[in-house]
Amino acid sequence: MQRQQEKPTEKPKKFRVFGPVATRFTSSDTGSWRLERPKVRFEDCIKCGTCAMFCPVNIIEILKDQKECVIIDFNYCKGCGICSNVCPKKCIDMVPERGHE
Amino acid sequence: MTYKMLDGNSAAVEAMKLAKVQVISAYPITPQSSISEKLSDLVESGELKAEYIRVESEHTALSVATTAQLTGARSATATASNGLALMHEILSMTSGNRVPIVMPVVNRGIAAPWTLWCEHGDSIAQRDTGWMQFYSQNVQEVLDLTLTTYKIAEHGDVLTPAMVCIDGFFLSHSLQKVKVPTQEEVDKFLGKYVLKNTYLDPSDPMFICNLTPPEDFTEMRYQQKVGMDNAIKVIEEVQKEFLSKFGRKLHIIEGYKTDDADVVLLAMGSMTGTAKYVVNKMRSQGKKVGIAKLTVFRPFPFEHIKNLLGDKKVIGVFDRSAGLGGQGGPVWSEVSVALKEFDIDIRSYIGGLGGRDVPADTIEKIFDELLSIQNREKDTHTQWIDLKKNAMEIREVIKHV
Amino acid sequence: MYNIQHDTKDLVSHGVPACAGCGLELVMRKTMDVLGEKTIVVIPPGCSALFSGFGDETALKIPGFQGNLENSAALAAGIRAGLNVKGDKETTVLAFAGDGGTVDIGLQALSGVMERKDRVLYICYDNEAYMNTGIQGSSSTPLFASTTTTPTGKKTNRKDLLQIAIAHEIPYCASASIHNPRDFQKKVKKAKETNGPSLIHIQAPCPTGWRYEPSKTIEIAKLSVETGLWVLYEYEEGKITINYKPKQLKPIEEYLKLQGRFKRMTPEEIGQLQEETTNRYERYIKKLEGMSL
Numbered sequence A: 001m002q003r004q005q006e007k008p009t010e011k012p013k014k015f016r017v018f019g020p021v022a023t024r025f026t027s028s029d030t031g032s033w034r035l036e037r038p039k040v041r042f043e044d045c046i047k048c049g050t051c052a053m054f055c056p057v058n059i060i061e062i063l064k065d066q067k068e069c070v071i072i073d074f075n076y077c078k079g080c081g082i083c084s085n086v087c088p089k090k091c092i093d094m095v096p097e098r099g100h101e
Numbered sequence B: 001m002t003y004k005m006l007d008g009n010s011a012a013v014e015a016m017k018l019a020k021v022q023v024i025s026a027y028p029i030t031p032q033s034s035i036s037e038k039l040s041d042l043v044e045s046g047e048l049k050a051e052y053i054r055v056e057s058e059h060t061a062l063s064v065a066t067t068a069q070l071t072g073a074r075s076a077t078a079t080a081s082n083g084l085a086l087m088h089e090i091l092s093m094t095s096g097n098r099v100p101i102v103m104p105v106v107n108r109g110i111a112a113p114w115t116l117w118c119e120h121g122d123s124i125a126q127r128d129t130g131w132m133q134f135y136s137q138n139v140q141e142v143l144d145l146t147l148t149t150y151k152i153a154e155h156g157d158v159l160t161p162a163m164v165c166i167d168g169f170f171l172s173h174s175l176q177k178v179k180v181p182t183q184e185e186v187d188k189f190l191g192k193y194v195l196k197n198t199y200l201d202p203s204d205p206m207f208i209c210n211l212t213p214p215e216d217f218t219e220m221r222y223q224q225k226v227g228m229d230n231a232i233k234v235i236e237e238v239q240k241e242f243l244s245k246f247g248r249k250l251h252i253i254e255g256y257k258t259d260d261a262d263v264v265l266l267a268m269g270s271m272t273g274t275a276k277y278v279v280n281k282m283r284s285q286g287k288k289v290g291i292a293k294l295t296v297f298r299p300f301p302f303e304h305i306k307n308l309l310g311d312k313k314v315i316g317v318f319d320r321s322a323g324l325g326g327q328g329g330p331v332w333s334e335v336s337v338a339l340k341e342f343d344i345d346i347r348s349y350i351g352g353l354g355g356r357d358v359p360a361d362t363i364e365k366i367f368d369e370l371l372s373i374q375n376r377e378k379d380t381h382t383q384w385i386d387l388k389k390n391a392m393e394i395r396e397v398i399k400h401v
Numbered sequence C: 001m002y003n004i005q006h007d008t009k010d011l012v013s014h015g016v017p018a019c020a021g022c023g024l025e026l027v028m029r030k031t032m033d034v035l036g037e038k039t040i041v042v043i044p045p046g047c048s049a050l051f052s053g054f055g056d057e058t059a060l061k062i063p064g065f066q067g068n069l070e071n072s073a074a075l076a077a078g079i080r081a082g083l084n085v086k087g088d089k090e091t092t093v094l095a096f097a098g099d100g101g102t103v104d105i106g107l108q109a110l111s112g113v114m115e116r117k118d119r120v121l122y123i124c125y126d127n128e129a130y131m132n133t134g135i136q137g138s139s140s141t142p143l144f145a146s147t148t149t150t151p152t153g154k155k156t157n158r159k160d161l162l163q164i165a166i167a168h169e170i171p172y173c174a175s176a177s178i179h180n181p182r183d184f185q186k187k188v189k190k191a192k193e194t195n196g197p198s199l200i201h202i203q204a205p206c207p208t209g210w211r212y213e214p215s216k217t218i219e220i221a222k223l224s225v226e227t228g229l230w231v232l233y234e235y236e237e238g239k240i241t242i243n244y245k246p247k248q249l250k251p252i253e254e255y256l257k258l259q260g261r262f263k264r265m266t267p268e269e270i271g272q273l274q275e276e277t278t279n280r281y282e283r284y285i286k287k288l289e290g291m292s293l
Helices: A050-054 A083-087 B008-016 B033-045 B059-072 B080-096 B139-153 B185-192 B214-246 B271-284 B302-309 B330-338 B360-374 C023-035 C072-085 C100-104 C107-116 C161-169 C181-194 C212-227 C252-256 C266-292
Strands: A036-040 A060-062 A070-072 A091-097 B002-006 B102-107 B133-136 B162-167 B176-180 B253-256 B265-268 B287-292 B296-298 B314-319 B347-349 C037-042 C065-066 C092-098 C122-127 C172-177 C198-203 C232-236 C239-243
Touching: A036 A070, A050 A060, A060 B080, A070 C072, A083 A091, A083 C212, B002 B008, B008 B033, B008 B102, B008 B139, B008 B162, B059 B080, B059 C107, B102 B139, B133 B139, B139 B162, B139 B176, B139 B185, B139 B214, B185 B214, B185 C161, B214 B296, B253 B271, B253 B302, B253 C172, B265 B271, B265 B302, B265 B360, B271 B287, B271 B360, B271 C072, B287 B302, B287 B360, B296 C252, B302 B330, B302 C181, B314 B360, B330 B347, B347 B360, B360 C212, C023 C092, C023 C122, C023 C181, C023 C212, C037 C212, C072 C092, C072 C107, C072 C122, C092 C100, C100 C107, C100 C122, C100 C161, C107 C161, C122 C181, C161 C172, C161 C198, C161 C232, C172 C181, C181 C198, C181 C212, C212 C252, C239 C266, C252 C266
Parallel strands: B102 B162, B133 B162, B265 B287, B265 B314, B314 B347, C037 C065, C037 C092, C092 C122, C122 C198, C172 C198
Antiparallel strands: A036 A091, A060 A070, B002 B176, B133 B296, B253 B287, C172 C232, C232 C239
16 A cells, blocks of 8 residues: 555556545535525626625625626536625515425 | 663663664553653663653553554554553553554553552453453563564564563563574564555555445454454464564474473463473472463464463463453463363362462462372362452451441 | 545535534635645544544544544644754644534643643634534533523633633634634634744534524624624734724624524623623723723
8 A cells, every 4th residue: 555656747546545434525415405495686786796605505606797696516416595694785585495306 | 782770671672772762752661661761761862763742641642652653664562451441442442453562561450459469360351352452471572573573563464463571570670681682683574664454655545444345344453453463474474484584583482391291380470480380399309290371362372272282181371461351361261172072171260360479389280280180189269360369358347337 | 545536626525414404514615725735634533533534534634633522722732843853843723613512621732832832733623512412511501501401501601712712822723603704714724834833713603503594604603793792803913903893783683683592682782782792892992992901
């Protein structure tokens, strides 16, 4: 179980190790928890970035020069509603999650 | 190679110094305190280049050593008695994460009752934690076992931490003439610490010791068992190499005049030195006795025990720990299982607790009992061999009735 | 290195099974934004262990170790010692523990680190109970709060972690609140650059344990500061800076009524708590201002 040498030009090799260790960086399917989802009224959005700053999951992106200026990654949004709560313009509504997936 | 007058603690420190330990986190406890002091002296004087972390408890001491070693430094700690008991939680952390720390344990009984003095109850109580255990007969062995244990524990097929047990006061504080190898010899023998298995390095990240599901836990414990199984072979190889390089023979189990012995006593620790003297004395009286000195208790060398003692008829096993609630002492239990396929009468002896000396008289008494059993003159033996007659009456309180 | 199977903007997975609206999740992300890749983290069993992961999966891109509940500080000190041996002064050693693992069972190890001046960045996210094991009371649970081991309300006040740290005279410590992440991140940066132990005590509201709607996490954190219950201040090389003093303390009822864990309080108890909070706040501010001299 030799120490892996850091040589970026070499192909990564697998080494067997013993004991408890996590080796894969992955995600859980937290998007499936949602009972509500945030819906942004883009026309009222002032692109202040407050929602993005407070999203605990960090999946809100602000695109300042787009009409759809708030992009939410619904793969991971848990529907907590913090974005809606902190928005200074109250332009995010929490609506029921559509469909049963 | 030079000769030095060293006590057991100093010998352990000498070995740790020669092994060039890089992080030290030792918390003082009688009779280990001089280990933490001497290491501190060596670091302050510059003789040993190491980070000395003056920890605030033994629990922290082993925690610091474990992660320091995972980060790439050969780490050192040492303890005794209640300190080892406090470390208990972390012992499993160290062994479960396959961190090969070598830790001198100065054997002293665990409270209650409070004792400052020698018995094996502290380390024996930790026999299930996945650590190897080596018991020293004399101060030379303390040095030699500590040195060899670094090589054994850090071996890629073993990766298991180890305790080097030193009888409290009898060895830790007794000055003996010790052959000390040179730094060059030890450098060639041990080499620098090489990170194997898992480690903490931002340039090569991994998350160590996170929650493990039932689907994997058994297999990880099995990996530890395989490490222990491999250790026996590795111990043999390393001890062989040590003999050729340093000229001193270490054992997994040493049979002293056991080949033709009628009865054999199996024991660990400093009392085996006294026992060898008793064997010589009784042999000169025509009694064919022998002493089996068990050096490696974990991994339990059942094959070696079978090979050495399988042809005997009567054996005694001396436990320097009480093994409360068991049928007999813990070492006796394990030896009995190892020898169960043979028709041997194996008697459990418990003594030398809480600092009580195991002098030649006691050992002679045991041998005489074993011989009587072997001659079919007796059928019983005195399990608690050095028990006082008024055992149940040694304390009285006065009350107003 | 990690087998990266998930696209993220930063060092933390987007799909972490923390509760919806979890204050701690925000703390971890904001922390990692400042500290970056050259960080080794120690995480005890508890809510933050959700980031260590399960099985061979993890939610962090940095190296880490999940230790025992009471030795996060000690394990961090060990990592720092190992890094010192290797001559690595750049890597940050982060201990990321909750209130239970810090002020209760972890206090001894933390005190040792602070006394020895080991260079460890300790972030205590305070959700005011042992949340991961089921909302049991800790010594950071506030007065009158209901937990599963203080069902009719806690009868004693909480420990003041920062004052304990200040008593050790460490180079830097601060309190923070997630309603002001920029302030928190400024403090993390200062702590990162501290040559010695640093401690940040950040309140992390917990929708599950405090029993409120998850959307109100930031609102509650803000109210905690506005009512004088949580004071934002820094201790830097012996000097105290109070970061924020509300012009007028909001009535604590606004804070309490949002949370199910204070539901059982009687009007008398609320009155008692209001008086105590106001007096305590005033004395505390005076004390802090006096300490700077």
